[in-house]
Amino acid sequence: MTVIGMGEKKTPETFRVSCERFIFLDVIESSEEDAEDTARRASQSAKKNSAKKKTETKKSKVQTQPSLPELPPVPAQATLSGSDEFLGYVPSDTEDEDEDSGITALSDIEAAIVKMITDNSADGKETGLGEIGSRLVKIFPDFDIRNYHYSKLSEFLKDFPSLQVTNRDNAVWVTLKSTPDTEVEKQIQSIFARHNTADMNISMLKSELQDLNPNLDATIRKSGVTRFSVYLNRKIPSVEVNGQRVSLKS
Structure with missing residues (x-):
């Protein structure tokens, strides 16, 4: 049996995670309001265009009366102005809400995808x-x-x-996304500086570097190698690898 829950953003997290699917009612209401607002603006724009055409017709003494243009279908979740058009972005009155509004944090979503x-x-x-x-x-x-x-x-x-x-x-x-080698080098140097040392275990360095740079594995593969030690020797000129140790060159 599939358990689907519905509620507001203040619904306790324990209840939300107990469902196989949870839908926020706030989102449904917001989507309907956005669609109505978009349709209203489109209608107002059409009326203005119609009035403008009528004025131009009178000035040019054209006897035929222009007909109202047909309104194009309005997407339920799209906007008609600015850079948001057709980008899939849906403005909302809740846009400035705090991150603790009850929805999953973007950082958690990104970490899961990575x-x-x-x-x-x-x-x-x-x-x-x-x-x-x-x-x-x-x-x-x-x-x-x-x-x-x-x-x-x-x-x-x-x-x-x-x-x-x-x-x-x-x-x-x-x-x-891969990270430029120069940026990786700066991150490595910052790790050495934080530990106030010029020599580290390679596994420890890689672990801390991955915390700073989730794209590290992609960067290594894009360089044409698969091993972290080989990547350091080939792409990071300021360090030297000796077995399981990595040291800064003097």
Whole structure:
């Protein structure tokens, strides 16, 4: 039996996670209001255009009366102004709400997606958009992109700094962005500085570097190697690897 829950954002988390799927009523109401507002603005715009055409007709002494243009179908979750048009972004009165409004934190969602991609990569598999969507709902029963004012999952994912969304072979794929080697080098130097040392265990260095840079594995693979030690020797000129130790060059 599938358990689907519904409620407001103040619904206790213990109840939300106990459901296989949880839907926020706030999102449904907001979507309906956005659709009504969009339709109203489109209607007002059409009336203004009609009035303008009538005025121009009188000035040019044209006897035929222009007819009202047919309104195009209005997407339920799209806006008609500015850079938001067709980007899947849905403005809402709740846009400035605090992050503790009850929905899953973006950082938790990003971490879950990064783990999906990393695990798939270790198995030699790519990660598709559909897989991410279905797995996110299983991990976070209350996950709904409308909670974050989006209507398209692909556009939602594009705003994460660690993710890259590409269209290929009639499918949408999600990968981790690689980090420039110069930036990785700065991160490594900051780790050494934080420990006030010039020599570290390579496993410890990699672990702390991954905390700073979730894209580390993608960066290493993009460089053409698979081992962290080889990557350091080839791409990071300020360090030297000796067995299980990494040291800063003097």
